[in-house]
Amino acid sequence: MQRPDHLPDFSNPPLDEVVLGVQFAPVPGYTSVHSLKVWELFQNEFPKIQEHPVLEPQFETFGGANVQAGPTIHVGAPPAGSRLWFLSDDENHLVQFQPSRFTTNWRRQANPQPYPRFEGLSEAFENNISKLAQHLASEFSYDMEINQAEVTYVNIIPVEEFSEAGDWFELWNGGEIEIEGLSTSFNEVIRGEDGKPFARLNHRIQSVFTVDGKNKAFSLSLSFKGKPHGSDVSSAMDFLKFGRDAIVTRFGKITTEKAHQHWGRTE
Amino acid sequence: MNVQTQISTAYQDEIPNYRSEDDFITTITTARPQVRVMNPNSSWFKELEGRFNELTSLPRGWDGYNGIPVSFSCALFAGNLIERLCVNSLPAPQLVPMSDGTIRLEWHMNQFDIEVDVLGIYDVFACRTDLLSDEEDEIEVQMDFTELSNWISELATDRIGALAQVGG
Numbered sequence: 001m002q003r004p005d006h007l008p009d010f011s012n013p014p015l016d017e018v019v020l021g022v023q024f025a026p027v028p029g030y031t032s033v034h035s036l037k038v039w040e041l042f043q044n045e046f047p048k049i050q051e052h053p054v055l056e057p058q059f060e061t062f063g064g065a066n067v068q069a070g071p072t073i074h075v076g077a078p079p080a081g082s083r084l085w086f087l088s089d090d091e092n093h094l095v096q097f098q099p100s101r102f103t104t105n106w107r108r109q110a111n112p113q114p115y116p117r118f119e120g121l122s123e124a125f126e127n128n129i130s131k132l133a134q135h136l137a138s139e140f141s142y143d144m145e146i147n148q149a150e151v152t153y154v155n156i157i158p159v160e161e162f163s164e165a166g167d168w169f170e171l172w173n174g175g176e177i178e179i180e181g182l183s184t185s186f187n188e189v190i191r192g193e194d195g196k197p198f199a200r201l202n203h204r205i206q207s208v209f210t211v212d213g214k215n216k217a218f219s220l221s222l223s224f225k226g227k228p229h230g231s232d233v234s235s236a237m238d239f240l241k242f243g244r245d246a247i248v249t250r251f252g253k254i255t256t257e258k259a260h261q262h263w264g265r266t267e
Numbered sequence: 268m269n270v271q272t273q274i275s276t277a278y279q280d281e282i283p284n285y286r287s288e289d290d291f292i293t294t295i296t297t298a299r300p301q302v303r304v305m306n307p308n309s310s311w312f313k314e315l316e317g318r319f320n321e322l323t324s325l326p327r328g329w330d331g332y333n334g335i336p337v338s339f340s341c342a343l344f345a346g347n348l349i350e351r352l353c354v355n356s357l358p359a360p361q362l363v364p365m366s367d368g369t370i371r372l373e374w375h376m377n378q379f380d381i382e383v384d385v386l387g388i389y390d391v392f393a394c395r396t397d398l399l400s401d402e403e404d405e406i407e408v409q410m411d412f413t414e415l416s417n418w419i420s421e422l423a424t425d426r427i428g429a430l431a432q433v434g435g
């Protein structure tokens with residue numbers, strides 16, 4: 001897979017983390033005991049393990065009077081088990097698994113490795129999810145039914161002062177305001193050729209500090225979530241690719257020319 | 268510079284594992300709530316929470332035949348639907364369990380009958396009968412509740428009163 005020519009490209013983008021994920025109908029009969037065999041599928045590439053709380057199901061829906069309605073209702077027994085992180089040795093890459101979700105993350109760490117680009121990351125994700133789907137089919141006679149997918153890009157933009165927001169974001173015109181902190185988020189509903197909504201592009205800009213509290217930065221997070229047109233792996237990958245195009249295009253539009261020069265826009 | 272070294276940015280709505288104040292260590296089954304609601308937005312869901320608990324806890328054969336309890340996925344999606352459709356000035360729908368584990372939402376008011384069958388995740392079939400004109404509409408709904416939301420808004424219209432006014 002080649003990077004599409006129409007997307008803006010940067011030699012030194014402020015990218016901090018990229019996430020590709022799918023949610024699927026829970027695997028019937030799966031228990032924590034089965035997790036060892038799942039880890040064995042990925043152990044060579046991801047030898048480290050961490051355990052995290054499971055995530056509840058989430059669905060992107062549209063219309064209705066309550067646009068703020070969120071995933072606040074949970075049905076069924078309280079979540080048992082865990083979400084496992086399988087991490088690479090350098091911890092730049094990880095895959096997350098719970099019996100209703102599979103996710104991969106690339107993140108910038110103290111030992112910077114070159115970003116494998118979406119093409120590399122998505123190819124690896126497709127291979128891994130296909131491996132998982134085959135395993136679940138043979139062990140549980142389970143046909144993976146994907147009902148939601150997500151792609152997220154998180155950028156960290158170091159700044160001296162948060163009042164510099166206008167230097168980086170087209171949509172900010174703060175004038176002379178001395179900004180103590182900035183937090184904003186908005187969604188765009190994404191429609192298909194038939195005019196029907198099928199995904200949301202969430203934009204979130206937040207002022208953040210480094211862990212030691214000494215340095216300031218803006219976190220710009222763009223998330224594309226929704227329902228792929230089919231429930232198989234191939235449909236999910238099409239959805240993720242479409243989402244990546246939407247995110248990268250939007251990133252180019254909401255950030256300034258000055259910022260583009262700083263990040264080395266190559267076209 | 269990963270400023271969020273301890274968390275992943277995927278699915279930021281994550282919540283900690285639920286833990287009740289008194290964890291049970293016996294294996295004796297006790298009636299425990301099936302539905303957990305985090306900061307509900309809608310008055311309808313608050314009103315229906317108990318009913319959801321009841322329907323997802325039905326015993327097998329509850330209908331005298333082979334009826335199964337309402338499935339978690341149907342209840343979950345019905346809850347999502349209710350949160351989005353809620354109009355505070357209208358009564359909450361009646362929740363009716365189906366013997367195959369699906370759930371139906373029903374409104375009967377202002378000469379409209381609306382029945383919404385939640386058959387699964389992103390799988391909803393809705394039917395509206397206009398008792399004044401005897402017309403029937405049917406729609407299949409996946410992600411977009413806009414048309415269904417319009418039906419609910421129209422439920423609020425006092426059509427008999429409006430007709431009387433027009434008639435003078």
